[in-house]
Amino acid sequence: MAVAVGVILVVAISIQWALIILIRRVSRHAIERGPGHSLFGESVDLVPEGTRDRERREARITTLSAVARSAVAIFVWTWAGLAILSELGVQVGPLVASAGVAGVALGFGAQSLVKDFLSGIFMLIEDQYGVGDSIDVGDAVGTVEGVSLRLTTIRDVDGTLWFVRNGLIQRVGNSTKGHAVARIDVPVGLSNDVEEAKKAIGDAARAAAADEGLKDSILSEPEVDGVHALAVDHLLIRVRVKVVAGTQWATRRELLGRIITDLQRQGISVPYPNGIGISAEPSTTAGTAGPTGPTVKEN
Incomplete structure (x- = not known):
């Protein structure tokens, strides 16, 4: 009996050791393989991996490796315990049946907890998001902190x-994974020639994209889609540019500011360039604010 128990312990230790080594080798291979492949081997089209992305990927794989090692330990030592009890003459059948009933009861009572853990495991396996990502999960939109x-x-x-x-x-x-698209809607006055406005906007966007402060975030040349919307007092001309994920908001703000400045320099008017109801030139008609103030037109 003692020999049989010893053999069971040796087999359990050997199986656990072999499986843990296998898990560690798979994890190390996944880390060294880089971001061009998922854990399942298929190719993934991503931009070059940064330091934060590598650290996040390594943390994800390390977490999954720890979960797998824990699962292996539970499985192996559960089997070993039942085998040792059987060798000692204990009837393990009722124990297994009782464990099954307890497991079913626990599953019903804690099914939401089990669902949370399974969803978390698949989320890590598929690398849906990580710490530092900007995500939208329906009820909450923001930056992942944990x-x-x-x-x-x-x-x-x-x-x-x-x-x-x-x-x-x-x-x-996930707004910060792979690449993103910055969309800039530029308002233009209706009195402008559309083709001239499109050319001026495209030239301004390309000049801004080549600037030292922006070119590292921009992955492709800006494209002018044309008139996106028309209102009673202006039209919107849309510009799109492919950027590094997570930089689309800052890029949009910077490009819009530079485009508007270039349009004003080239004489392309925007809606109400002097403010609603404010004339560009002083007037002697009624309604003036004084010799130095703006002129307000009366209806």
């Missing part, structure tokens, strides 16, 4: 920290 197997914590633009259970997340929009 990720665990059960919870995702998100800080929104107002500073509110949201705790979202992974099992309740039905969809995820």
